[in-house]
Amino acid sequence: MSRPIRVLLQTTIEYTANDWHIGRFSMLRDYLRSLENTDGSPQFHVTTRDRDPIEAADSVLSTLEQADFDELWLFAVDTGNGLHTEDLAGILRFWERGGGLMIARDHMDLGCSICSLGSVGAANVFHTHNAASPVPPPDDRGTPYILWPNFHSGANGDYQRVLAELPVHPIMRDSNSQNGAVMYLPAHPHEGAVVTPPSRSGARAIATGSSLASGQRFNIAVAFERSNDHGPAVTQSTFHHFADYNWDPRRGSPDFVTETPGGNLATTPDAMASVHCYVRNAALWLAGRL
DSSP states (O other): OOOOEEEEEEESSOOOTTSOOGGGGHHHHHHHHHOBOTTSOBSEEEEEEOOOOTTSOOTTGGGGGGSSOSEEEEEOOSSSOSOOHHHHHHHHHHHHTTOEEEEEOOSTTTTGGGGGSHHHHHTEEOSSSSOOSSOOOOSOOSOTTSOSSOBOOOOTTSEEEOEEOSSOOGGGBOTTSTTSBOOEEEOOSSBOEEOOOTTOTTEEEEEEEEOTTTOOEEEEEEEEOOOSSOOOEEEESOGGGSOHHHHOGGGOOOTTOOSOOOOTTTTOHHHHHHHHHHHHHHHHHHTTOO
């Protein structure tokens, strides 16, 4: 019997009912918990939590290298104050001892507390942190108060067509798809910007999407291969690729979400299977089992 891969799903905010707390990622949690090895044993042991009160370092993240986790999926849903210096150091020590990282942010400056996470943080471009110069104009025009980066890949609850960059990364392989690669992921009206850090070997974009507003292609995910210095990592253009609301809008959202949702992902089996394949591949790859 294989030891279950131990996964921590965590947000960068303390629990707030009307926000993107960890309970809004329950479909991801339940899917990972449902996966089994060939002998029927669970593939994953999943722990979910929001951060401790923001006044002090988080008790888990600040000492993450001492915990019995194989990978951290960090949903950076804060406005800039979600990670203390001790939290950043704990996450980096975890990565340096070989742990896997999935880091997901969102539009504009949402989640910019991750900027100091070494090269993974540097792969995230925000409006005023790690910013492009000059800052490009907004992509999504439906929410004028949200500035670049805000790539419009579709409505919450719909799916978007994505392209696997060549050579196809293990995370993007899907033997059941038409082209052998993951073809669909959840859409979002304003995705963030992720790039390959300058002079960073072993890191590359593995998937791209296309804006429905401008036609511009943008990176969906950048992957960092395992090395002698650190474990594997993926940084994601938006945490909405994993949120309940984007998998099925009937699950609800915070009341500050104003865009009219779609819903074709939940009713399109092939697209949902593609999302599940991506999640499973990522979780296995981050643990060194793919």
